[in-house]
Amino acid sequence: MLREASGDDVPRGELGTVPKVHPIHGPRNMPRVDYERIFVVDEHGAPLGEYVLKDDCPLEHADLRRSVPANGMRHLVSFYLGDYAFTPFRVDNLWFVILSRGVPRIEDRASIGTLLAAARVHIVPNLEPTLAARDTFLRDKEQELAERESALFTREQRALESETETRIQVVRLKEFDAELRMRETKLTSLRDYALEMQRSLARNRKERPTEESSPRPPFAPEPSA
16 A cells, blocks of 8 residues: 655655655646737728638727727737737838737737738738828818818908907097097087077166166256356
8 A cells, every 4th residue: 555655754765755746847828819800000090901810809990999098009018908908019100900819928929020010011012002092081181171271260360350440440439429529518518608698688688778768858948058
């Protein structure tokens, strides 16, 4: 009957005893990474295309755009949406964003970056019509925006000129009102003066007949010498 040997039971120098602690460990289970999609976006984050690695992947480019951190994407710095991880790879002026369940291992990222850099050589010719159309669209939008800004600036200038003219007219109106009031005051004073003169003349006319009311008799005797 075999029994488990302990350190006290094994005499020194005895061979064939299996120790309880093994210094060599077996291989560990590596975390599984399932690659779902590869999104290709330009330097502004606009979609240029994608590669579907698993048809049942529920996430789309809208989920990528919604999950991008506030400070933007950084090369090989993953960000997450639930159980899914987005790992961006910057290749020249393009971003390749790997969507996976589980984060790609560090030792795998170098090989993935090498493959994507090689794939970009073949991707660019396929994307040239898309990039050209996008550039044309952006140029048209920039021109439209410039025209809108110019029209807005013109309207603002006209509004400013109109406001300045309105202020000038208000000042002139106030000056005219003040002058009109001054003239009304002068006219009132002149009218009062004329009325006073009329009253004075009327009083004088009434007083003159009283002074000449006792004329001399027609046949009054002359005084003797």
